Amino acid sequence: MTQERKPQTIRELLPVASAWLAERGVQEARLDTELLLAHVLELSRMQLYMDHDRPLIQDELERFRALMRRRGERREPVAYLIGERGFCGLDLEVGPGVLIPRPETEHLVEVGCEELGRLAIARGAAIARGARAETLRAADVGTGSGCVALALLDRVDDLRVWATDRSAAALAIARRNAERCEAGERLLLGQADLLAPAAPSSLDLIVSNPPYVLESEDPLLSPEVRDHEPRSALFDADGLPLTQRLVEQAARALRPQGALAIETGFDKAPLVEGFFQRAGFVEVRRVEDLGGIERIVVGRKAG
Numbered sequence: 042m043t044q045e046r047k048p049q050t051i052r053e054l055l056p057v058a059s060a061w062l063a064e065r066g067v068q069e070a071r072l073d074t075e076l077l078l079a080h081v082l083e084l085s086r087m088q089l090y091m092d093h094d095r096p097l098i099q100d101e102l103e104r105f106r107a108l109m110r111r112r113g114e115r116r117e118p119v120a121y122l123i124g125e126r127g128f129c130g131l132d133l134e135v136g137p138g139v140l141i142p143r144p145e146t147e148h149l150v151e152v153g154c155e156e157l158g159r160l161a162i163a164r165g166a167a168i169a170r171g172a173r174a175e176t177l178r179a180a181d182v183g184t185g186s187g188c189v190a191l192a193l194l195d196r197v198d199d200l201r202v203w204a205t206d207r208s209a210a211a212l213a214i215a216r217r218n219a220e221r222c223e224a225g226e227r228l229l230l231g232q233a234d235l236l237a238p239a240a241p242s243s244l245d246l247i248v249s250n251p252p253y254v255l256e257s258e259d260p261l262l263s264p265e266v267r268d269h270e271p272r273s274a275l276f277d278a279d280g281l282p283l284t285q286r287l288v289e290q291a292a293r294a295l296r297p298q299g300a301l302a303i304e305t306g307f308d309k310a311p312l313v314e315g316f317f318q319r320a321g322f323v324e325v326r327r328v329e330d331l332g333g334i335e336r337i338v339v340g341r342k343a344g
């Protein structure tokens with residue numbers, strides 16, 4: 042009698058393991074399998090293919106299987122299992138307690154950079170007329186992992202960012218990401234309720250990806266999001282009172298001509314645009330993401 046041999050090399054393991062994940066309803070089963078295997082073997086995904094006849098030792102197999110069970114049976118997000126997620130070219134630490142940065146939030150960084158570019162030109166012109174040179178100041182409200190603040194600092198040289206969050210767990214991760222990215226004194230992290238401690242007319246740019254999922258939308262969430270990501274990072278009440286309060290605070294905290302950019306849910310941009318209008322913002326517009334969804338509302342303070 043011949044006994045069936047268990048897969049032992051990368052090449053043998055990948056199809057069997059990813060089929061197992063797919064059977065359990067995991068959407069990107071092959072990608073997740075590759076990420077988990079690469080993590081266990083401390084290789085890149087590319088190296089998995091270059092070294093595909095490499096056999097796994099028992100300890101590696103056991104660690105891989107344990108992660109696969111957590112992914113397939115408990116539906117833990119792959120980013121939490123490997124402890125990392127890429128965002129705007131930065132490799133950031135993530136873990137339970139912090140929202141996993143989403144690709145659509147990269148648009149918030151782009152919009153923030155555009156607004157900073159406009160403000161830098163206006164400031165350059167003012168300096169030419171004799172005004173004092175000043176570093177641009179931004180705030181990232183509800184910073185989570187610090188992804189938006191750190192991406193802005195990575196792209197814009199003469200900038201300081203104040204990043205706030207109510208969650209101490211999120212701020213601990215943001216602090217470690219700040220060290221990873223060598224943000225130094227350009228990033229100030231602080232625990233706060235939205236922008237409550239901000240001085241009036243002190244900021245040039247405010248960006249935020251606040252919680253915007255409604256309780257009624259809970260059934261639409263995947264198990265990865267619903268069962269593992271922090272509810273305080275996801276949910277706001279009907280009518281988005283948190284976003285409304287943020288817009289009102291931002292109207293006070295911004296300097297004249299300063300900009301506010303807020304990410305929101307797929308059908309909520311008109312509601313958020315109304316908050317901007319009522320708070321007196323001008324040149325208010327909605328920005329679509331790559332999927333054609335109005336994802337960001339941006340406006341300027343008159344002045």
Ligand SMILES: C[S@@+](CC[C@H](N)C(=O)[O-])C[C@H]1O[C@@H](n2cnc3c(N)ncnc32)[C@H](O)[C@@H]1O
Nearest residue numbers: 140142183184185206207208234235250252274
């Ligand atoms: C949707 S997450 C965004 C995290 C990160 N900026 C990103 O884009 O991945 C919202 C964040 O806002 C924080 N938050 C919720 N309510 C807050 C409040 N009242 N004041 C400050 N931060 C708050 C949550 O802790 C969470 O980290």
